[in-house]
Amino acid sequence: MGHDFEGARRKHPYSIIELCHDDFFDLKDLKEKTISGDMSKDSEQKSVSWMEIKRLKFQKHERHILVKTGYSEESFRILPLEGPPSRRRAKQPGHCRPYNLRKKYQSRLSISSAKKKDLLSLCSTGAIPPAYQEFWRSLSTSDRVIDCLPEPDINDGDVTDDDD
Numbered sequence: 001m002g003h004d005f006e007g008a009r010r011k012h013p014y015s016i017i018e019l020c021h022d023d024f025f026d027l028k029d030l031k032e033k034t035i036s037g038d039m040s041k042d043s044e045q046k047s048v049s050w051m052e053i054k055r056l057k058f059q060k061h062e063r064h065i066l067v068k069t070g071y072s073e074e075s076f077r078i079l080p081l082e083g084p085p086s087r088r089r090a091k092q093p094g095h096c097r098p099y100n101l102r103k104k105y106q107s108r109l110s111i112s113s114a115k116k117k118d119l120l121s122l123c124s125t126g127a128i129p130p131a132y133q134e135f136w137r138s139l140s141t142s143d144r145v146i147d148c149l150p151e152p153d154i155n156d157g158d159v160t161d162d163d164d
Contacts, residue, residue, distance in 0.1 A: 024104040033099065035081045042067070043078040110142035 042048050048067065057066035057076060066076035111119075116139055123133045 021105040021108045022103055025101040026104040027101070030099055030101065039079065043080055046077070048077065048079060108140060110140045110145050112145045112147050113141045113143065115145075115147055116141050 039050075040048055043064070049069070052069040053067050054071055055068040055076075059066070063081045065079040065081065067079050068076055116136075119128070119136045119139070122128045123136055128136060
């Protein structure tokens with residue numbers, strides 16, 4: 001189900017597609033069974049940084065991915081999905097076997113009790129609009145879930161009062 005989030009942008013609102021836990025697939029096994037090439041080098045043996053890739057293009061029946069690391073690049077770089085032939089691997093180039101993807105999650109993910117408490121306080125203060133509160137209230141919690149906060153860009157000790 002798609003929605004436009006009009007509050008974010010007036011002229012061109014964001015289009016949001018809601019996903020559920022069973023919309024995600026576990027691709028690790030698929031990668032191990034289908035990709036044998038060095039995914040850090042293109043066909044000319046130049047390094048490829050996956051964090052810099054802006055565009056991917058897949059073509060049916062091809063055993064490579066076309067990538068661009070910038071929007072102004074004219075041509076795609078070729079990223080082979082197969083490494084050099086080996087005796088153990090008897091794959092035909094350009095041939096992909098059917099593969100059944102497994103669901104990544106069997107049920108909705110839980111959040112920590114502390115996180116849910118914080119979210120519910122945002123509901124009571126009105127920071128989360130009433131239309132979305134039922135979703136946040138319905139989230140399940142687990143004591144086994146640990147909050148993982150990213151490292152801060154600036155630590156409290158790094159801040160100075162020079163602006164006074």
